Amino acid sequence: MKRSIRLFAFVSFVLFVQGVFGQESKSPWDGSKELFPGIHHVFLERTEPRLMKINVVRIDLQTGLYGVCTSTKDELWNQPMPDHDPACKRCKTPPLVVTKRQTTRNFLKENRVAGKKMVLGVNASPWGPWGCGASKYAGRMGLFISQGEVLDDNDRGRPSFIVLKDGSVDFRYPGSKIPNDKIFISVPGFAVILDKGEVTAGAAGDKSCHPRTGYGLSKNRRYIYFITVDGRQKDYSMGATTGELAALLKEFGAYDGLNMDGGGSTTLAIWQEDKGNAKDNVKILNHQAGGAERANGNNLGFYLVK
Numbered sequence: 425m426k427r428s429i430r431l432f433a434f435v436s437f438v439l440f441v442q443g444v445f446g447q448e449s450k451s452p453w454d455g456s457k458e459l460f461p462g463i464h465h466v467f468l469e470r471t472e473p474r475l476m477k478i479n480v481v482r483i484d485l486q487t488g489l490y491g492v493c494t495s496t497k498d499e500l501w502n503q504p505m506p507d508h509d510p511a512c513k514r515c516k517t518p519p520l521v522v523t524k525r526q527t528t529r530n531f532l533k534e535n536r537v538a539g540k541k542m543v544l545g546v547n548a549s550p551w552g553p554w555g556c557g558a559s560k561y562a563g564r565m566g567l568f569i570s571q572g573e574v575l576d577d578n579d580r581g582r583p584s585f586i587v588l589k590d591g592s593v594d595f596r597y598p599g600s601k602i603p604n605d606k607i608f609i610s611v612p613g614f615a616v617i618l619d620k621g622e623v624t625a626g627a628a629g630d631k632s633c634h635p636r637t638g639y640g641l642s643k644n645r646r647y648i649y650f651i652t653v654d655g656r657q658k659d660y661s662m663g664a665t666t667g668e669l670a671a672l673l674k675e676f677g678a679y680d681g682l683n684m685d686g687g688g689s690t691t692l693a694i695w696q697e698d699k700g701n702a703k704d705n706v707k708i709l710n711h712q713a714g715g716a717e718r719a720n721g722n723n724l725g726f727y728l729v730k
Contacts, residue, residue, distance in 0.1 A: 452676050453482065459694055460543050462487035463726075465709070466676070473668075474633070477654045477661035479692050479709045480676050481544065483726060485593065486646050491729045492587050493540065494548065494568075494609055495531060495722035497575050498524040498561065505561045512556035519553050519563040522575050525719035528691035529706045535725055536695065542727040545693045545706075546650045547637055548585075548611040550685040551721025562721030566612025567596070567604075570722075574604050582612040583682055585639050585724075593645055595680055611684075611724055613639065617670035618681030627670045627683070633663035635690040635713065638670070640678025649678045652692045656713040688718040 456464040462484035470476045483490065500506070504518035526534070532545040552564030566582035568575045572589065584596045587609035596602055596610060604610075617627035618640065633655060640649035651672050655663020664672070666683045673681035692709045708717065 452480075456482075460728075461489055463544065465694075467709070474662040475660065476664055476668075477711065478672065479652045480672070481546075481650045481692065481709075482677065483544075483648045483650075484646065485648060489728055489730060490543075490726045491540075492609055492724065492726055493535065493542075494570050494611055494724050495523050495526065496570050497522060497573070500561070501575065505559055505563070507559050507561070508553070509556050509559075512553065514556055515553050519561075521561045522551075522563040522565060522568060523561070523722055525551075525560055525562050525721060526723065527717045527719050528693045528723045529704075529708065529717055530719075531723040532693055532695060532706050532725060533704060535727065540725075540727040542725045543695050544650075545691075545723050545725040546639075546652075547685055547689045547691045547718075547720045548613075548722045548724045550582075550612070550614055550689075560719070565721055567610045568612060568722065569604065569607045569610035572608050577604065579612065582614065583616050584610045584612040585682060586610045593641060593648060595641065595682060609724075611722060613682035613684040615666070615683050616680070617666050617683045618673050618678055621674060621679050623667055623670040623674070627666040630666040633665055634686050635688070635710075636664050636666070636669045636686040637684040637690045637692075638673050638681055639684055640673035640676070640681035642677055643679035647677060649673060649676055649681075650692055651676070652690050652710040654690070654711050654713075655687075657711070660711070685720065688712060688716070689720050691717060691720070691723075 456466045466480045500521040508518035528545045535542040549565045551562035567579040586596045589608045635655035636653040638651040653664040654661035696705045
C-alpha cells in the first residue's frame with residue numbers, strides 16, 4: 425500500500441525514583457544533542473540502583489517534518505510458517521506468518537533504498553512463536569497495522585502505539601473503541617507502565633532486570649519518547665526493571681508509556697548522512713549484549729517528508 429502520512433504537530437525502585445526526581449530545577453534535556461530538526465538525543469550512565477547505560481530520544485511532532493512507517497507484511501502473510509519446528513510443544517499447529525524478521529539496521533537501510541529519507545528506527549513489538557527454534561518469520565504480535573493495512577487484528581490484551589489517519593498519535597488500550605479503519609499505524613507492546621504520569625502498580629512491583637525499550641508520549645501528544653536501557657552486560661550495563669523504565673520515561677517528559685519488546689531486541693538506530701558509506705550509514709545508539717543485532721518481528725521508523 426503506497427501511502428504516506430505526516431505527523432502533526434519497592435526499596436530499590438523507590439531509591440531509583442528519588443534519584444530520578446530529586447533535582448527539579450534542571451531539565452533532563454539540558455545539553456541534549458539535536459540529531460535532526462526537532463529530534464533530540466541524550467545518553468546517560470547511572471550507577472544506582474545498578475550500572476545502566478541509557479539512550480533517550482525525543483521527537484517534536486509539531487515540526488510536521490516527519491512521516492512514520494513500520495514493517496510490512498511478508499509475501500507469505502497469513503500462511504503457516506514454513507520453517508516451524510513440528511516438535512515444538514508450545515504450538516499445536518504452525519503459527520501464521522505476519523512479517524519476515526529484520527534487524528532495525530536493515531529496516532532503516534531498506535527504507536532508504538526504497539526512497540524514504542528515514543532518519544530513525546526503533547524496535548517495536550513482541551512476537552511469536554518464541555522458544556520453538558529459530559524462525560525467520562514472526563506472528564502473534566497483537567494489533568498490528570502497517571500503513572493502514574491490518575496484518576494482525578487480535579490485540580491479545582496488549583496496548584499499542586498508534587498513529588491515526590488524521591496524523592495524531594496516541595496509545596490504544598485493550599477494549600478501545602477506536603475502529604481499525606481509523607488507524608494508520610499500530611505497533612503493540614507488552615504493557616502500560618506509565619499511566620497519566622504515574623508508574624503502574626505492575627511496573628512498580630517488577631524486579632526483573634533486562635535490556636528495555638520504552639515508548640512514551642507527552643500529555644499533549646506533542647512529543648514522542650524512545651528509551652533504551654542496555655542490559656546483561658557486566659561492568660557495562662545491567663538492565664532495568666519496567667518500573668525503572670517507566671520512571672525514566674516520566675523523568676524525560678512522558679505522561680503515558682509502554683514497555684515494548686526488549687532483551688536482545690532492544691535497538692535504537694539513526695541514519696548518519698556524513699558517514700560516507702552510502703550502503704550503511706546506520707549508527708546503533710545502544711549496545712546489545714555480545715554485539716549481536718537481533719532480527720525483530722517489526723520495527724518503527726521516522727522519515728523526512730519535507
